[in-house]
Amino acid sequence: MTNAMQAKRRAFKDHAATHFRFETDADGRVATLTLNRPDKKNPLTFDSYQELTDLFRDLAHASDVRVVVLTGEGGNFCSGGDVFEIIEPLTRMAMPDLIAFTRMTGDLVRQIRSCPQPVIAAVDGVCAGAGAILAMASDYRLATPEAKTAFLFTRVGLAGADMGACGILPRIIGQGRAAELLFTGRAMTAQEGHAWGFYNGLHAQADLLGTAQDFARKLADGPWFAHAMTKKMLDQEWSMGIDEMIESEAQAQAICMATGDFRRAFEAFAAKEKPRFEGN
Structure with a gap:
C-alpha cells in the first residue's frame, strides 16, 4: 500500500x-x-x-x-x-x-x-x-x-x-x-x-x-504535514458544532502525534537543536 x-x-x-x-x-x-x-x-x-x-x-x-x-x-x-x-x-x-x-x-x-x-x-x-x-x-x-x-x-x-x-x-x-x-x-x-x-x-x-x-x-520548512492538517480543519470545521469540532481536532492531533515529525521535534528540543520536518 x-x-x-x-x-x-x-x-x-x-x-x-x-x-x-x-x-x-x-x-x-x-x-x-x-x-x-x-x-x-x-x-x-x-x-x-x-x-x-x-x-x-x-x-x-x-x-x-x-x-x-x-x-x-x-x-x-x-x-x-x-x-x-x-x-x-x-x-x-x-x-x-x-x-x-x-x-x-x-x-x-x-x-x-x-x-x-x-x-x-x-x-x-x-x-x-x-x-x-x-x-x-x-x-x-x-x-x-x-x-x-x-x-x-x-x-x-x-x-x-x-x-x-x-x-x-x-x-x-x-x-x-x-x-x-x-x-x-x-x-x-x-x-x-x-x-x-x-x-x-x-x-x-x-x-x-x-x-x-x-x-x-x-x-x-516547517511541519508541513501538520500545516496541511491545520488547513483541513480550518476548512471543514465551518459546518461543525462544537462537539464535532473538538472531536475532529482530537483525531487530527493524534494523527500528527503519530508522525516522525512530532518525535523528531521533541528530540531536537531535548538536544537544543533545530527540528527537522519530513512530513512523515
Whole structure:
C-alpha cells in the first residue's frame, strides 16, 4: 500500500503551465503561480479557469510543493473574467452551458480550499470579480497599499453569490461588511481590507512578492504535514458544532502525534537543536 500511494506522487518542480506562469524555488517546496496577462490586468479565460482548477487538484499528489504563492504580473492581481473571452460569450449561452460554467468556476475555489498546500495571495492593484474570489479562497493574503478589491458581480446584473462569496467572505470580514461589498460591488481599499482582517498585512510594491515568498518558505520548512492538517480543519470545521469540532481536532492531533515529525521535534528540543520536518 505504501509503495502504491507513493507511486501517485510526483514532482512539480518542472511543471509547465500554458495559461499562466508556474515556477518553484530550487528544491520545489515553494511554488509561485503568476497570472501573466498584464496588458489586460491579468483576466481569466475559460482555458485558464480550467487549467488552474486542474493544477490545484493535482497538487494533492505533489511530492515537492508545500506552499503556493498566487500573484499577478504588471502591478495588478486579476481583473476577473475576460470581458470578451468570457463575459460576452456567456450572454449567448443556454442554461445548460451556463450552469456548467458556473460549476466549473466554483470548482476552482473548491480545489484551492481542498489542496493540502497553504495558498498565499500576494495582491497588488486591481483585484476584482473572480480575482477577488481567488484572493478570498486563499489561506493567507498580503497586499500593497494600492490594492483595490471588488466583488463587483452586481455591477453586471449578477448576484453577489458567486463562487462561494456569500459563504466565505462573511467568515473573513463579518456579515455586515460582506453584505455591503456584495450588494454594492464597491472596491474595498487595502486599508479597509487590512483593518477588517481580509489582508494579513500591507507591504510596498517592491517588497510584496518577496515577503510572500519568505513567509511561504517558513511554512514550507516547517511541519508541513501538520500545516496541511491545520488547513483541513480550518476548512471543514465551518459546518461543525462544537462537539464535532473538538472531536475532529482530537483525531487530527493524534494523527500528527503519530508522525516522525512530532518525535523528531521533541528530540531536537531535548538536544537544543533545530527540528527537522519530513512530513512523515
